[in-house]
Amino acid sequence: MGASGSVPGLVRYQPVIIEYKPGANGAIVANATIASPADGYTIALSTVGGQVLTPAINQYLKRKQEPDVMRQLIPVSHLVDVTLAIVANPNAGFSTLPELVSYAKAHPGKLNFATTSVGASDHLGLEMYNKAVGIDTVHVPQKGFAGALNATLSGETHYWLASLNQQIVNFHKAGRLRILAVTSLQRSPMVPEIPTAAEASNLPGFEVSSWQALFVRAGTDKNVVATLSSEFQKAARDPKLIDRINSTGMITIGSSPEALATKVETEYRKWSDMLETTRITVN
Incomplete structure (x- = not known):
């Protein structure tokens, strides 16, 4: 723009x-x-x-x-x-960020994540997180925000680093997505009950925005x-x-x-x- x-x-x-x-x-x-x-x-x-x-x-x-x-x-x-949030399909097999990490470690290479495109902030952000917590998951790039959202909603992909907006919050409240954590340093006023990735994964200072x-x-x-x-x-x-x-x-x-x-x-x-x-x- x-x-x-x-x-x-x-x-x-x-x-x-x-x-x-x-x-x-x-x-x-x-x-x-x-x-x-x-x-x-x-x-x-x-x-x-x-x-x-x-x-x-x-x-x-x-x-x-x-x-x-x-x-x-x-x-x-x-x-x-722009606040980013790690969101997951509710049927992915985990309901918290620590559970995602535990599942990924128990099943290396079995989980996958959506992104809006190769090299975008959601791609690099999740690669950084995966490296920090020591997990190996598969990158499945989609076509833009809508593509990544639909892939995660449908269960084609297990999780995604989404821009946190009212649409994502509404899907979370409706049980169609789970917001596991935000990757900012502070919790988001939109979902104050959701921890930061730094809190949930014991990664002081971890931030992706x-x-x-x-x-x-x-x-x-x-x-x-x-x-x-x-x-x-x-x-x-x-x-x-x-x-x-x-x-x-x-x-x-x-x-x-x-x-x-x-x-x-x-x-x-x-x-x-x-x-x-x-x-x-x-x-």
């Missing part, structure tokens, strides 16, 4: 044009932003997948960074975190970047906006450019190290 509009328009609360450019794990948005003038008029809404995971995978596979988002885009503000953030083309004037970031940080402190966003399962952040730059670098190292350690298949 890409958003384009003038900086003065943003500050004066005038309309901002939204241009939807999905596909290629964020590369289409990145290329459109990189091709635009470095004046702050075009802002890219990027995700952990496009901004961190794809560069880490390209490095792991020794592929050319094209586009080179870590060099050609610069941070504006980390907008939201998705996120969305804003970037502009490298070379944009620092004052323009500061103005943009300031306005988005103000919006992120609005109580009504916070309630609206948090009700969807996302957590409002609204960071400075510097904080986002640190997050991108930290996450890039984290996922690069995970890929080198696990040597998983991502192509």
Whole structure:
């Protein structure tokens, strides 16, 4: 997704044009932003997948960074975190995360997990979890969120690392899915009774989350970047906006450019190290 509009328009609360450019794990948005003038008029809404995971995978596979988002885009503000949850088919043979781990250890290679695609945050997140707890399960990639959801609901796959939203919560309450744990550091207000993976598996500090953030083309004037970031940080402190966003399962952040730059670098190292350690298949 890409958003384009003038900086003065943003500050004066005038309309901002939204241009939807999905596909290629964020590369289409990145290329459109990189091709635009470095004046702050075009802002890219990027995700952990496009901004961190794809560069880490390209490095792991020794592929050319094209586009080179870590060099050609610069941070504006980390907008939201997206809570992820390990969910399971209720007939999978386990009802808690420790039971999943015990079952997988007793039946190596028998359990499988769905993902939205190869190399996505749900794929790498579950590979990281599996490595941390020492289990071997089979990756069965699906076509997007709907594909992974349907595979888990039907029992084609046993578990999945899903974006936590009201739909997932409703399936959990109806008994069609089991939410075993969230992979954030804190429990989710949407399902406060559900433990974190760190709690349930005795993995202090374990965290896997998705996120969305804003970037502009490298070379944009620092004052323009500061103005943009300031306005988005103000919006992120609005109580009504916070309630609206948090009700969807996302957590409002609204960071400075510097904080986002640190997050991108930290996450890039984290996922690069995970890929080198696990040597998983991502192509």
